[in-house]
Amino acid sequence: MTDKVPDPLTVSSADWWRGAVIYQVYPRSFADTNGDGVGDLAGITEHLDHIASLGVDAVWLSPFFTSPMKDFGYDVADYCDVDPVFGTLADCDRLIARAHSLGLRIITDLVLAHTSDQHAWFRDSRQSRTASRADWYVWADAKPDGSPPNNWQSVFVGSAWTWDARRGQYYMHNFLPEQPQLNLHNPAVQDAVLDAARFWLDRGVDGFRFDAINFAMHDPLLRDNPPAPPGKRTRPFDFQSKVHNQSQPQIPGFLARIRALMDHYPGRFSVAEVVGEGAEPEMQAFTADDRHLNSAYGFAYLYADALTSDLVRRANAAWDGAPGQGWPSWAFSNHDAPRAVSRWAEGRDPDRFARMAMLLLMALRGNVFVYQGEELGLPQADVPFDRLVDPEAIANWPETFGRDGARTPMPWRADAPHAGFSIAEPWLPVDPRHPPLAVDRQDADPASILNLTRRLIALRKAAAALRLGSLRFLDAPAPLLVFERAHGDEVLTCVFNLGHETVAWTPDGHFLPVESVNVDGAGPDELPPISGRIMRRFSI
Incomplete structure (x- = not known):
């Protein structure tokens, strides 16, 4: 390189x-x-x-x-x-x-x-308990009855332990047996x-x-x-x-x-x-x-x-x-x-x-x-x-x-x-x-x-309030979601209707529209289902 x-x-x-x-x-x-x-x-x-x-x-x-x-x-x-x-x-x-x-x-x-179990580190680790990377992975002895060391389960396929005859031990894997856990x-x-x-x-x-x-x-x-x-x-x-x-x-x-x-x-x-x-x-x-x-x-x-x-x-x-x-x-x-x-x-x-x-x-x-x-x-x-x-x-x-x-x-x-x-x-x-x-x-x-x-x-990217600003939720009944994003003097109000029916909502104050989706010509005091508006507050 x-x-x-x-x-x-x-x-x-x-x-x-x-x-x-x-x-x-x-x-x-x-x-x-x-x-x-x-x-x-x-x-x-x-x-x-x-x-x-x-x-x-x-x-x-x-x-x-x-x-x-x-x-x-x-x-x-x-x-x-x-x-x-x-x-x-x-x-x-x-x-x-x-x-x-x-x-x-x-x-x-x-x-x-x-x-992977094909990584050179694991191929070395599994050779013996005295290999150069013997403790680079998680190995453990079987219980006296031969069962795995504990009850841990993997995300995919049952027990988080697989027996390896080379070392006469189990190795741990949180995912597939082919994905041995690094120590x-x-x-x-x-x-x-x-x-x-x-x-x-x-x-x-x-x-x-x-x-x-x-x-x-x-x-x-x-x-x-x-x-x-x-x-x-x-x-x-x-x-x-x-x-x-x-x-x-x-x-x-x-x-x-x-x-x-x-x-x-x-x-x-x-x-x-x-x-x-x-x-x-x-x-x-x-x-x-x-x-x-x-x-x-x-x-x-x-x-x-x-x-x-x-x-x-x-x-x-x-x-x-x-x-x-x-x-x-x-x-x-x-x-x-x-x-x-x-x-x-x-x-x-x-x-x-x-x-x-x-x-x-x-x-x-x-x-x-x-x-x-x-x-x-x-x-x-x-x-x-x-x-x-x-x-x-x-x-x-x-x-x-x-x-x-x-x-x-x-x-x-x-x-x-x-x-x-x-x-x-x-x-x-x-x-x-x-x-x-x-x-x-x-x-x-x-x-x-x-x-x-x-x-x-x-x-x-253009609105510092959206990229960097704080987020404050405003009271609104479900399925409405309303929050403010603020950065410096810029305050944006974001309102979404996550529901299945049109919902009435009247903003508290004076606002200019910034962006909207799925409003379909609805009036300023209503939101159709699965719609949203972003508005900028202003004073008069």
Whole structure:
């Protein structure tokens, strides 16, 4: 690797990320340039103009590192190389350079809680209990009866322990058996993953999203998890309160080491993915006091069955801008959750709902993430069982939606084979509802949700109250959601009708309209269903 010349984009505007709009790309499904049916880095580079046209600040790339693809890149076999299915390190360098030339920053996933079982570290660790990396992973003896060391369950497939005859021990995995848990209590392991982060920072990457980082450490005493309170249960994992196999008190100290490294690279951004119930305290701890990560990415919206005013209030309640507090990040859709328009529309017009949801997302305090296709209003794709590839979806069929329906190919051209994603049959099928929503068709339609998204992102960037301001909820009966965003002298009132019927609402004071969606000529004192307005208060 040659030394990189610092790019001006990466060494200026240290707080560029505060209130930013970040576009998520799932590389397997974005654009295929070599005709193998799988998206690649060259395909992303080819379509960066589309992303830049949205007006976003940065692009988050899901993993593209060397991997056997048991979990489609979240099982990393080499942190410092590109998997051939996606291209080469040179392709990655070209992508970063092109993004920077367009004013876009590049954020990559880093999966530090576990690796692939094909990683050289694990191959060494499993050889014997005296191997050079023997304690780089979480190993434990069987109970006297040969059963696993404790009752911990994995997210996907039953027990979080798999027997390995080479060592005569069990190894831990919070996810697939092919994703053994790193022992991040070991300082040498921390040093190794920090070296991997440094590799990409030196290559020009502008930040990291740390995948499932609250799974990064385990209870060294290996105590059993207690039962979970009654609730919806589709997997053994759901029966436990995960107090010992995740969310350990040593994690913030490790994150402080990451932050110290990243502070040597001006303008870099760090965001923690925090999974599970009760994530808010961890999100706060992982971003506290300007010594940890910049932001935390929670799942308050991603797994919610309905969009309600109470949900928005609860999600934002902990983030009041108190001294020492970090900065939240929000997403309505991503590669792990069914698309919001399908979860939340409740039989209402999906196009109208997608427009209202985009206005709400752009009005929230914090950073906001837009998942590829969200700017097109894509619904969750239907993937038949015989085309499923997601191990979670296959294992739990039909009780969970799985992740494949959110990962289908991006539709670029309405009339092209496979919607312009590839010349070959894609790795996941194109839903027939998606080509009519393709980029080329919406780009040519001034009234499309794509062009609305561009306008709303521009509004957020232009209005300091939306990008940086405080958020204060105002009293309003459900299904109304009303809040103020304020920064300096700028005060914007945001009002949404999340319900199914027109609702009367009279603003208290004098206002000028700033933006609205789905108002359909309604009077100033009423809001049609799934509509929203942003207004600027003024005095007379």
